[in-house]
Amino acid sequence: QSVLTQPPSVSGAPGQRVTISCTGSSSNIGAGYDVHWYQQLPGTAPKLLIYGNSNRPSGVPDRFSGSKSGTSASLAITGLQAEDEADYYCQSYDSSLSGLFGGGTKLTVL
């Protein structure tokens, strides 16, 4: 059981919008620490998708967006494409546990 809770799986049809939640507590996200998101395509290393809650690195399509409120954060993907099928992880900091990742969410494009 991860300190940062993500749904194990989400799915959507091509072109649709999906969101992935990352729920923490007052000792991590709720304490004001930033949340970052990674995409892990099958058989590859994770890749930075969103940093500092809502910033996209160069090269990441604007279909991907991040937000944070209270003790939770969310990753939204619009205009879903087959190539978006991957595992997604949130990451933050906990005052007692130091660096930590969410348990991961498998996105299936129907």
Add this chain to the structure above:
Amino acid sequence: QVQLQESGPGLVKPSETLSLTCTVSGGSISSYYWSWIRQPPGKGLEWIGYIYYSGSTNYNPSLKSRVTISVDTSKNQFSLKLSSVTAADTAVYYCARLVGPTVTTFGWFDPWGQGTLVTVSS
């Protein structure tokens, strides 16, 4: 751009020490933080620890008693040692650069190495 490559034995016996090295190319190891992260087969990511180029370290409390991360700036490399390994330490081990740690953020990992699978078995 900066690239990272892990290297080391793919098989380690139980109770022995796992040793991996990460070579940084395309940029200097200086002025940055560098980290190790692992992923057991079919499972999620776990942060192991990080080192600043000057040598200061921070480890995951759950692994702290068994982990040592060191840096060799002359070779542009940093290394991981994990002692007294068991089957539970079987995982793909990634090295990554930790960007932007401040008082309000732990920072984020970018870029990552391709990862190396380490199996603990006799």
